[in-house]
Amino acid sequence: RNGAAGGTKPVIELSDVAFGYTASPVVEDISLTIDEGEYVAVVGPNGSGKSTLMRLMLGLLRPDSGVAKLFGEPSHTFDDGARIGYVAQHASASKKMPITVREVVKMGRFPHVGFGRLSADDWAIVDDALETVGMSAFADRRVTQLSGGQRQRAFIARALAGEADLLVLDEPTVGVDAESVEAFYDLLESLNDDGITVLLIEHDLSAVTEQAERVVCLNREIYFDGPTSEFVESDALARAFGTAANFVGGSR
Ligand code: ADP
Missing domain, CATH: 3.40.50.300 (P-loop containing nucleotide triphosphate hydrolases)
Known part of the structure; x- marks a missing residue:
């Protein structure tokens, strides 16, 4: 692969x-x-x-x-920062960010629109990104109300909205419940199948040996x-x- x-x-x-x-x-x-x-x-x-x-x-x-x-x-x-999607450990992510998932993902478009208004095409990209990571149903939820796994998906969607071709993830599943971890790595694998380069910094060897x-x-x-x-x-x-x-x- x-x-x-x-x-x-x-x-x-x-x-x-x-x-x-x-x-x-x-x-x-x-x-x-x-x-x-x-x-x-x-x-x-x-x-x-x-x-x-x-x-x-x-x-x-x-x-x-x-x-x-x-x-x-x-x-x-x-x-060209938009080419790189960075996903940090969720623990450090966002207690102070009372904004919605859609607003987070919208930020991915900023490098492309120069803080201007998003066009219909930009919003379509945002919606696509939400759908790709399985977060459409949570678009209006505040990120502070998400589970760890959902939050990581929102940050991946932001990278996708920015049309990143490199995803860098620093121990992304710390604090994510075991059930969601599996689905999270499946998502990374399918993004990689779509051609996105994935660089995973990982402490969890089982994840590494299954996926990378x-x-x-x-x-x-x-x-x-x-x-x-x-x-x-x-x-x-x-x-x-x-x-x-x-x-x-x-x-x-
Ligand atoms: P890892 O990510 O594998 O835990 P790091 O790259 O964070 O390793 O750290 C490697 C070494 O560099 C450690 O000894 C750490 O204490 C030191 N280090 C990391 N960041 C800094 C920094 N900003 N200033 C000084 N030393 C640092």
């Missing part, structure tokens, strides 16, 4: 990237390419540099050495980068995680 687009255009390219917040590097020797249409999971123990790597990929941090590119441009100068076609296992350096089936067979997990055995099996 390589998405409908199935192309080999690189979305993210890191060459020999190193970065540290202080003198000592938090990540180093990082070289990897993620192509259009891939579904990649980045796994690693707490503090292994997953979030840092994501920030480097998205240009929110600049490498101390090496090169990070996003859609072929240096990541830190890339400015490629695993990048990180602990400061890359311990493994390859097909999920090979990752499961390899000793990369034990090497990268050491005694962090509580990781194995995930948090579900």
